[in-house]
Amino acid sequence: MIIKEYQVKRLFKKEGVPILKGRVAYLPKEAEEIAMDIGGKAWVVKAQVAAENRSVSRFAELKADGPMGICWANTPQMVAALADQMLGRHLMTPDSLTGHEVKQVYVEEACFGQAEYKLSLRIDFLSQQLVLSVYTAGNIMRQYEMDDYKMTAVRMKTIIQHLGLKGEKAAEMQALLRHLMALFKTYEAVAVEFDPVWETAKGLVVLDGRIVFNDDALFRLPEILAFREVETGQERQAIARKHQCRYTKLKGNIACLVNGIGLSQATVDLINQNGGSVACLLDMGTEPSKDAVTRALKLALSDPDVDGVFVNLFGGVTRCDIIVQGLLSAAGEILAGLPIVVRMDGTNANIGRRLLFESRLPFVVVKDMVEGVREIVKQVKGGTYV
């Protein structure tokens, strides 16, 4: 999970990281007042969405020459005008089809100085350990492997030497490195970044940054969990998440219900390789319960982009006959008329298939994965995307 900038800054402030003066606003008038309150000659207005690349993304409702997600303002009135354009609109960042609704803007004092550094501390899944990357102005990057998970004095000294810093600057950098590690540990982060760090008259200042959280650790970080809000258009994801189901929205018109991440990805591959495209993928976990199956099927059928459903399940310890009971519990929705192709194998698959047949509901039962994929692609032909 990633959170919005003003939330990240709240955590930075609490840790003592040097940041610029700024506050969050929900209304244009508020934004203007904040600008006057902060003072100075210029301000930056930033759309608050939990996504990357805000400064190069535009709004769905505004023309191509409209503002980007991060804008400069020379007067408090301009701050208000920009806030008015941003609030309630959708910022089209590259990770989203429909854009993210902007519910707040962050108004910050403009910064005069020079971009100098970027610091990034993250769990590197390639080397399976902690890696610190330090970028300098010329985009020169040095990496440090931190296999002991400690920001030791020796390590900080090495980094500072590499950067060629002395005296006060060295002390400031050392403090930043300490803050980086402290944030990483306190919030059990996957990654913490100070990006960019500017050299100003007041010393080193962190202009922006991000913390990537590990969803599996949030159960013991209630403070962070409280930041999670349901975005408009993301309601299905939120419902799925509550029930330990992984919901991914894609561009096509076939819904896929699968158990297990590997089988899910393989199913999407097969559909792509056979000329179809996936509207949404619901991974119910390796061993789904009966209820999980019912909920997933209802969610899939409630997606307006869906023209057909492909159920690809492999019963391991969870028996296929139990899975079928889950499918049948969504009978009301099934009768709504979308084609549902079912492929199931593994434990008690024969009993499962017989139950489906006896239900007299319009399931198309196939013998293997490829046949199922070809069948569903055929069934949804003439749909909106094929």
Add this chain to the structure above:
Amino acid sequence: MFKLPTQNTPILCQGITTEMGAIHVERSLAYGTRIVAATSRDKSIKTYQGIPIFTSVKEAVRKTKPSVSVIFSTPARALQDVEEAIKAKIPMIICTTEHVPLHDILKMMTQARKYGVTLIGPSSTGIVRVEECLAGCIPAHLFPKGNVGIIGCSSSLVYEAVQQLAEAGLGVSACVSLGASRLVGTSFVPVMEAFLKDKNTKAVLVIGQLAGNLETELAEFYQKVRRKKPLVVYIPGQTLSGAMHVPLLGTDMAVPQKIIAEKRSVLERAGGVWVSVASDLGKVVADNLKNT
């Protein structure tokens, strides 16, 4: 060092009174597995089907000397349970718990290295030596006996592969699940070494994942192997691309195509076989076994 368990391997089960623990110990016993001891936080239960139950791993190790521990735990307690097993120096620890926080996994991995024990998982479904022993929660009844060794990250896709092997008239010697977590205690290489030594294994099928570097590491190792056994690798998610798929990939990379192409070329240069279509798994393995 990683060793494939056999029917004689003494196994400990940590967390026998958890819901999953009880189910899977029952299934493992029925499969003929030699479970010598179990642990539980519940002090009132002393034995289960003749297996002594202890309250501490240390005591269980002193009295029964297990060489493998299978752990059933919750995400919040997994670190504590794994650490207990590591400190008792059990040579191989299989952690079946899903959704363990990453920082806890980092701690487990460091500890395991320090004490020189093998950690499998977390989120491993375990190891099955077909018709000999079942350590974990693999649906072993679906695995016909044969001579293909399987190493997998994802579990349901492994079962799919086994089904395809069975349809091609093949079976499995042993299957090792490394876990679908982004950080895992054991990589493909040590398991591959064990399969190369195992006389019942004639070919190895690897179900990899987009994240991480494990497949490349395996290919580099395989290149140096002199007496090769056919190695077939499949990675799901080969057609995914772009930022949209990032949540699905469970990783922070946006260009899987490049990673896939790299992993494929390294593997093929090393003499391994790449599978592009998930439904061809059984067929490709069968073709490569024929050539040996």
